[in-house]
Amino acid sequence: MSVTTTAEGRIPATQQPDGGMRFMQTVRDRRGTLLFILTAILLLVVFPVAMSNFRLNLVGKYLTYAFVSVGLVICWGYGGILSLGQGVFFGLGGYCMAMFLKLEASDPISTKIQSTPGIPDFMDWNQITALPMFWRPFKSLLFSLGAIPLLPGLVALVVGSAMFKRRVGGVYFAIITQAVASILSILIIGQQGYTGGVNGITDLRTLHGWDIRSDSAKRLLYYLNAVLLLGSVYLGQRMLGSKLGRLLVALRDKEERVRFSGYDVANLKTFAFVFAAVMAAIGGAMFTLQVGFMSPSFVGIVPSIEMVIGVAVGGRISLLGAIYGTLLVNFAKTYFSERFPELWLYLIGALFIGVVMVFPNGLAGLRSVTGVSLRDGWRRLVRAVRGATGASARAAAAQGGAGATVEVSTGGMAMVSVGQLEGGPPDDDAAEARRAEGGSR
Amino acid sequence: MIGPASNYLLAVEGLTVSFDGFKAVDDLSFYVGRDELRAIIGPNGAGKTTVLDLISGRTQPSSGSIVFNGEELRNMREHEIVRKGIGRKFQTPSVYESLTVFENLEMSYPAGRTAFGAWAFKRTRAVVDKVHEVAEAVYLVDRLDDRAELLSHGEKQWLEIGMLLIQSPALMMLDEPVAGMSAPERERTAELLKRICQTAAVVVVEHDMEFVKRIAHRVMVMHQGKWLAEGSMEHVQNDPRVIDVYLGH
Numbered sequence: 001m002s003v004t005t006t007a008e009g010r011i012p013a014t015q016q017p018d019g020g021m022r023f024m025q026t027v028r029d030r031r032g033t034l035l036f037i038l039t040a041i042l043l044l045v046v047f048p049v050a051m052s053n054f055r056l057n058l059v060g061k062y063l064t065y066a067f068v069s070v071g072l073v074i075c076w077g078y079g080g081i082l083s084l085g086q087g088v089f090f091g092l093g094g095y096c097m098a099m100f101l102k103l104e105a106s107d108p109i110s111t112k113i114q115s116t117p118g119i120p121d122f123m124d125w126n127q128i129t130a131l132p133m134f135w136r137p138f139k140s141l142l143f144s145l146g147a148i149p150l151l152p153g154l155v156a157l158v159v160g161s162a163m164f165k166r167r168v169g170g171v172y173f174a175i176i177t178q179a180v181a182s183i184l185s186i187l188i189i190g191q192q193g194y195t196g197g198v199n200g201i202t203d204l205r206t207l208h209g210w211d212i213r214s215d216s217a218k219r220l221l222y223y224l225n226a227v228l229l230l231g232s233v234y235l236g237q238r239m240l241g242s243k244l245g246r247l248l249v250a251l252r253d254k255e256e257r258v259r260f261s262g263y264d265v266a267n268l269k270t271f272a273f274v275f276a277a278v279m280a281a282i283g284g285a286m287f288t289l290q291v292g293f294m295s296p297s298f299v300g301i302v303p304s305i306e307m308v309i310g311v312a313v314g315g316r317i318s319l320l321g322a323i324y325g326t327l328l329v330n331f332a333k334t335y336f337s338e339r340f341p342e343l344w345l346y347l348i349g350a351l352f353i354g355v356v357m358v359f360p361n362g363l364a365g366l367r368s369v370t371g372v373s374l375r376d377g378w379r380r381l382v383r384a385v386r387g388a389t390g391a392s393a394r395a396a397a398a399q400g401g402a403g404a405t406v407e408v409s410t411g412g413m414a415m416v417s418v419g420q421l422e423g424g425p426p427d428d429d430a431a432e433a434r435r436a437e438g439g440s441r
Numbered sequence: 442m443i444g445p446a447s448n449y450l451l452a453v454e455g456l457t458v459s460f461d462g463f464k465a466v467d468d469l470s471f472y473v474g475r476d477e478l479r480a481i482i483g484p485n486g487a488g489k490t491t492v493l494d495l496i497s498g499r500t501q502p503s504s505g506s507i508v509f510n511g512e513e514l515r516n517m518r519e520h521e522i523v524r525k526g527i528g529r530k531f532q533t534p535s536v537y538e539s540l541t542v543f544e545n546l547e548m549s550y551p552a553g554r555t556a557f558g559a560w561a562f563k564r565t566r567a568v569v570d571k572v573h574e575v576a577e578a579v580y581l582v583d584r585l586d587d588r589a590e591l592l593s594h595g596e597k598q599w600l601e602i603g604m605l606l607i608q609s610p611a612l613m614m615l616d617e618p619v620a621g622m623s624a625p626e627r628e629r630t631a632e633l634l635k636r637i638c639q640t641a642a643v644v645v646v647e648h649d650m651e652f653v654k655r656i657a658h659r660v661m662v663m664h665q666g667k668w669l670a671e672g673s674m675e676h677v678q679n680d681p682r683v684i685d686v687y688l689g690h
């Protein structure tokens with residue numbers, strides 16, 4: 001083939017290899033980093049300072065749902081795989097944690113009034129006289145901590161590969177995940193002696209001897225939760241920034257093309273689904289630790305759908321947006337249910353419909369909306385400044401030229417390409433503004 | 442592999458597929474040599490696209506064999522067939538609209554094809570150079586930074602050809618590559634295909650007779666799931682059965 005290599009000079013910065021200077025990428029990262037830092041400050045400083053222990057614990061509980069949201073953004077928002085059964089994985093993670101805590105709380109001394117001391121109380125009530133086999137490994141903290149991501153991950157792997165290899169997708173996949181959620185919650189409720197039934201596993205006290213019910217423990221768990229969540233977001237951002245992230249988008253838009261480019265689509269989808277499941281499971285385990293119990297009401301269809309609503313409200317392609325959406329939906333749920341016990345379900349529904357109608361991209365969509373208006377405002381300001389300073393500014397701009405260049409190469413970077421990013425006109429405006437600014441100083 | 446099939450890149454023998462008793466492709470045999478540019482023409486519903494579907498693994502044949510480079514492709518999954526070296530372009534251009542031209546090509550670069558592989562994938566100098574080389578070949582080097590949705594219909598066709606090209610396939614199957622193209626674009630596509638078939642075999646399904654006449658070494662006319670005629674374009678154009686099918690009754 002007669003192909004000539006392109007001259008170096010023509011390669012725009014975005015097409016540079018990794019490790020080279022990737023201009024827009026850097027700026028996009030910077031903007032993302034800023035929002036990430038703001039969120040970190042909000043979660044780690046503002047909330048703990050501004051809130052009472054009770055409210056903070058409540059926020060901590062909401063933030064455990066945000067793990068599910070982070071997974072859903074990757075799986076649904078990017079990969080286009082809508083799972084209406086994330087409660088399954090949230091629940092499995094939560095139950096793994098709860099089983100360990102329950103066994104620790106059921107030592108023979110504190111359960112000596114039972115007919116069989118040393119087993120969880122609900123088993124005793126159900127005439128079970130020995131600890132069931134599948135409970136035994138959960139005496140080990142290490143095993144339990146390992147089971148929290150691995151067991152739900154394995155379930156997701158089996159369900160996911162079974163479905164995706166058979167090309168089950170879209171609404172059918174969503175319905176099957178719903179069925180799985182329904183089955184698991186029915187199973188848990190039905191097997192009262194082994195699972196605690198509809199009440200769930202309650203009365204959890206200590207984690208390896210450390211009382212998790214004290215105020216200081218709750219505060220510490222809140223921090224642990226927030227740090228893990230921020231870590232998950234970071235991991236998610238790294239993943240979405242890689243080729244895998246683009247591949248998921250490609251998968252969502254043109255599955256057939258991805259398949260005919262030599263990718264095993266079923267494996268990629270299974271990966272995204274397992275990733276989301278593991279995220280949800282970590283959230284579930286943190287829920288159990290902070291709230292002190294786990295029950296089937298977090299496993300079934302309704303909680304699974306509520307988790308999706310949080311993501312839709314926050315913006316399904318924004319990891320941070322999904323966190324805010326989840327917080328908002330849960331705050332609203334608490335507020336509405338306290339104030340309007342009769343109406344709150346309708347109000348939540350209205351919130352969902354309202355946000356999705358006005359901002360199809362969720363709250364994260366707001367960012368670009370305000371971005372545009374901010375830019376317009378900036379341009380208007382620039383014009384005003386230019387008009388006022390007039391010719392003298394232009395003369396000064398010639399002198400200040402050298403200074404301006406330096407500035408553009410450093411701080412100006414962010415400014416310039418935010419405009420580019422949003423498909424706005426080229427950076428003449430921003431550059432001129434900068435010059436005018438430099439001149440008027 | 443022993444037998445006549447080994448001399449060819451692709452040997453299709455007795456290929457048949459029936460959908461609910463309707464034989465869309467009926468006992469079809471043909472052989473494609475390396476570096477050959479072959480065209481399949483025929484009226485609507487003749488089964489041309491189905492033949493490509495069968496070779497690329499999108500549809501399972503009811504009977505027959507498809508041997509590529511000495512390997513039987515039946516029962517292989519689509520991505521495995523792609524990895525063996527068969528590229529496929531769809532009838533309507535199928536590109537990733539929300540990604541840039543560069544990213545579209547990079548996505549098709551044959552590396553990092555598993556989930557973890559894609560996560561660890563690095564945009565090395567070799568990848569960038571290859572993308573540029575292919576973009577140059579498909580006339581899109583100036584559009585690398587544009588999102589694919591901004592391309593014209595013809596440019597999307599080129600992009601999709603480029604996405605196959607970057608995988609250096611031994612066989613490219615193109616379903617209507619010049620549909621929706623302007624005359625100059627057709628011209629350039631013809632040049633492109635002539636260049637491609639110096640290093641790979643090309644099978645083109647096309648309606649545009651003028652275009653086929655310009656590029657194809659050999660033309661096969663398909664009608665109701667069977668071959669009607671085969672040979673040079675002049676030959677098949679003068680075949681009374683072909684005239685009959687095309688002008689119709």
